[in-house]
Amino acid sequence: EVQLVESGGGLVKPGGSLRLSCAASGFTFSDAWMSWVRQAPGKGLEWVGRIKSKIDGTTTDYAAAVKGRFTISRDDSRNTVFLQMNSLQIEDTGVYYCAVLLSRGYWGQGTLVTVSS
Amino acid sequence: QTVVTQEPSLTVSPGGTVTLTCASTTGAVTSGHYSNWFQQKPGQAPTSLIYNTINRHSWTPARFSGSLVGGKAALTLSGVQPEDEGEYYCLLYYGGAQLGVFGGGTKLTVL
Numbered sequence: 001e002v003q004l005v006e007s008g009g010g011l012v013k014p015g016g017s018l019r020l021s022c023a024a025s026g027f028t029f030s031d032a033w034m035s036w037v038r039q040a041p042g043k044g045l046e047w048v049g050r051i052k053s054k055i056d057g058t059t060t061d062y063a064a065a066v067k068g069r070f071t072i073s074r075d076d077s078r079n080t081v082f083l084q085m086n087s088l089q090i091e092d093t094g095v096y097y098c099a100v101l102l103s104r105g106y107w108g109q110g111t112l113v114t115v116s117s
Numbered sequence: 118q119t120v121v122t123q124e125p126s127l128t129v130s131p132g133g134t135v136t137l138t139c140a141s142t143t144g145a146v147t148s149g150h151y152s153n154w155f156q157q158k159p160g161q162a163p164t165s166l167i168y169n170t171i172n173r174h175s176w177t178p179a180r181f182s183g184s185l186v187g188g189k190a191a192l193t194l195s196g197v198q199p200e201d202e203g204e205y206y207c208l209l210y211y212g213g214a215q216l217g218v219f220g221g222g223t224k225l226t227v228l
Contacts, residue, residue, distance in 0.1 A: 035217070037163075045155070045163065045206050047217035061215045064118070097162060101153060101208070101217075105165030105174045 002026035002106050004098045009111030012088055016115070020083040022098030022108055030054060032100045034074060034081040039110075040094040048096070051081060066092075088115045119143055121209050123220035128228055129197045137223045138189040139207030145188035146209060152190035153208040154183060156201075157222075163206065167192060194225075202227040 008020040022034070033056070036048040049062035051072040060072050071084040081098060095110040120142045129135040139152060146152060154167040165174055167183035170190065180198070184191045190207055207220040 037219075044204075044222040045157075045208075045219045047208065047219055050217070063216070099163075101165070102151065102168050102214075103172070105168060107162045107164065109162050 004100070004106055004108030006096065006098050006108045006111035009096065009113045011114045011116065013117055014088060014090055014115055016088050017084070017086045018088065018113060020085070020096055020098075020111060020113070022081045022083075024079045024081070024098075024100075027100070027104070027106070029079040030076040032104060033102070034072070035099045035101050036072060036081075036083050037097045037099055038092075038094045038113075039097070040091070043094070046094075048083070050101075085113070088113075090115050119211060119216075119218050121207065121218045121220040123205075123207060123223045125221070126224040126226065128226045129194070131197060131199055131227055133197050134193065134195045135197060135225065136186070137192045137194075137205055137207075137225070138186065139191070139209065139220050140189045141209055141218075143211070146185060146190045148185070149213075150190065150209040150211070151214055152183065152185075154181075154190075154192045155206045155208065156203050157206065158203040166205075197227055199227050201225065 003025045005023045035050040052059045069087045074081045093115045097110045098108040100106040122140045155163040157163040166177050171183045180196045182193045205223045
């Protein structure tokens with residue numbers, strides 16, 4: 001059974017940092033391109049970024065709204081992908097989902113990040 | 118800034134057929150956009166329905182089909198069921214799958 005379990009969400013002040021983790025199981029993690037998607041309260045889905053597999057160069061790409069502030073990394077030995085979020089802004093508030101998109105179609109249940117003073 | 122546009126809302130009768138579309142401000146949507154479709158119900162994580170324009174996942178009911186129509190990506194539901202009610206999102210990739218952009222979502226009501 002495929003599982004993606006996000007953790008690390010919580011309340012943080014504007015300008016602060018947070019590191020999200022996503023633990024994967026049930027598929028070959030090292031082959032997978034891992035994505036992060038977020039959803040502000042009552043709003044639609046927003047693509048945050050993605051990290052390719054090691055064999056594809058571990059390349060990362062980011063949405064313009066988070067580029068320069070967010071960093072995605074992976075640890076294939078732990079089947080885990082990370083989202084380091086710095087300089088957080090109020091508009092970064094939302095549920096953050098870890099996903100394996102395209103041909104896999106796997107989603108986690110999400111973790112809530114609240115940026116508030 | 119690239120914007121992906123979907124119908125804000127659609128209503129369909131049970132057993133009917135409905136087509137949701139996904140347009141790009143950069144021009145016609147092609148197979149190179151690797152369009153994906155997702156369903157989300159209130160309080161739940163999204164579930165993946167279609168990838169690479171036309172491909173269903175193993176769990177996607179056969180009544181869901183993806184295509185390109187008139188320069189847009191399209192999701193057609195045939196023989197709509199009450200449980201198909203929910204929010205539907207498309208995702209397009211740009212620059213050879215470098216950048217993803219979601220549409221704003223379509224709220225589908227089955228009435």
